[in-house]
Amino acid sequence: MSIYPEKGRLMGREAKREIALDRAAELKARIVDYLEEREKIASGLEAAAEIEASKQRILAYFGAGEAEWQDWRWQLTHRITSVATLAELIPLTEAEKEAILKVERTYRWAVSPYYLSLMGPEPDCPIRRQALPGAAELEDNHGVLDPMDEELTSPAPAITRRYPDRLIINVTNQCAMYCRHCQRRRNIGEVDRSRSRRELEQALQYIRQNEEIRDVLITGGDALMLSDAMIDWLLTELDNIPHVEIKRLGTRVPVTMPQRITPELCRVLAKHPPIYLNTQFNHPREVTAAAKEACDRLVQAGVVLGNQAVLLKGVNNHPFVMRKLNQELLKIRVRPYYIFHAKPVKGTTHFITSIEEGVEIMDKLRGYTSGLAVPTYIINAPHGLGKTPILPQYVIARNDHQVILRTWEKRIIFYSNLGRQKEQA
Structure with a gap:
């Protein structure tokens, strides 16, 4: 049944306009609650002054300046990895200090100075929750090390294959920051290690021998922790395989260390179209001026950007937070692609929400914002059986x-x- 009177077809222009105005008022009323709340969910762009003050405090501690801050190698070598240093830079309760000291005996942690600058002072800050170890990591009785059975879906060195026409090359265990919800934390170890040239050549040979592979995702760890020269070599090798149509990069550096997106790197990427880059913004506060600059450079190099958020309890499991995140991403030309339901990885299950929460978030996106801001909610089927979309019942x-x-x-x-x-x- 139409929401408009059937006789509307016979009405004059003014009467039709009245119907249209009534409908517009009804639609506006549907988002009044979001319009009121979104101002309380500050994006990184909106919190620029607060973030800048944190940045200056961190620079003063290290005796560094703007040139160092903008150097991704400085960011990497000055990652914070000790409670003593962390306590000098942000307020920590005794309970937080004790938890980090306990967790670090089992799970590695590191946070870049840049990402540290995004943190608010409150213990439940969504940025802190993603970066700093918490006691719940050691209280996990439900998670498993490899819920996706990646080690059973690796037909060649560095390869993970779960689909007919595409696969992953896992090139390194290194990241700019070790996220507390990491799905591959079993690989982190105590030493950063990239795959050897020999292993990568074996992976490339597997791709050459399987002509149905048209799509290759380079990931890790973080794909952009490789040197520019290694990235160039690997992309060139893939370009030279006739049946490989597209290359994808999996990286979180636009979020955790945007300084890595240098003009030199972008010149390398521009040589190898088509390239799709999927990153992981999980909260509006991560959408900063530095992240925007990094994304602008990538877009200008011809790279197509997408976002694969992870639904995380205490970080973004609210319809308004996710709506604002996706709207902020579109403003910096990053297309929301997936919302992943968090995987039951050992040490991370305190982040897992109910599936009902995920469905509610999707229900409050569709129709309430542009379709471009509506990603697909995904549950990764256990044992490497692939991505399964979850939708409200329409x-x-x-x-x-x-x-x-x-x-x-x-x-x-x-x-x-x-x-x-x-x-x-």
């Missing part, structure tokens, strides 16, 4: 004559299944 019932649908406003409509009727005619 199809209520169907038969050969009609489909009963629920719209984004929860209106029930009856829609003719005309194509099916023609098939049976």
Whole structure:
């Protein structure tokens, strides 16, 4: 049934305009709650002054200046890895210090000076939760080391293959920061190690021998922890395989160390189209001026940008937080691609939300914001069985004559299944 009176077809222009104005007012009322709350969810761009003050405090501690801050190698070598240093830079409670000291005996941690500058002072800051160890990591009785069975889906060195026409090359265990929700924390170890040239050549040979592979994802760890020269060599080798159509890079450096996106790196990437880069912004506060500059450089180099957020309890498991995140990403030309349900990795299950929360978030995106800001909610099936999309229930019932649908406003409509009727005619 139409939401407009049937007689509207016979109305004059002014009467139709009144109907349109009433509908516009109704639509506006649907987002009043978000408009009021979004101001309380500051993006990194909106919190620029606070972040700058933190940056200056960190620089003063290290006796460094702007040139060092903008050098990704300085950021990498000055990662904070000790409680003593951390306590000099941000306020920590005794309980937080004790938790970090206990956790670091089992799980490695490191945070870049840049990402540290994004943290707010409160213990439940969503940036802190992603970067700093917490006691819950050692209280996990449900997680497993490798829920995706990656070690059982590796037909060649450095390769993970779960789909017919695409695969992963895992090139390093190194990251700019070791996220507390990392799905591959079993690989981190105490030493940063990239794959050897021999292992990568074996991976490339596997791709050459399997002509159905058209899409290759280079990841880790973090793909952009490789040197520019190594990235150039690997992309060139893939370019020279005729059946490889696209290359993808998996990296979080636009979020955790945007200084890595240098003009030199972008010149390398510009040589090897088409390249798709998926990163992982999880909270609006991560969308900063530095992140925007990094993304601008990548776009200008012809790289297509997407975001694969992870749904994390205490970080972004609220419809308004995720809506604002996706809207902020579109402003810096990053397309929201996936929202991943957190995997049951050992030491990380305190981040896992209910699936119902994820579905509710999706329900409050579709229709409430532009389609470009609506990613796909994904559960990774256990044992490497692939990504499974999870959607709110929009199809209520169907038969050969009609489909009963629920719209984004929860209106029930009856829609003719005309194509099916023609098939049976």
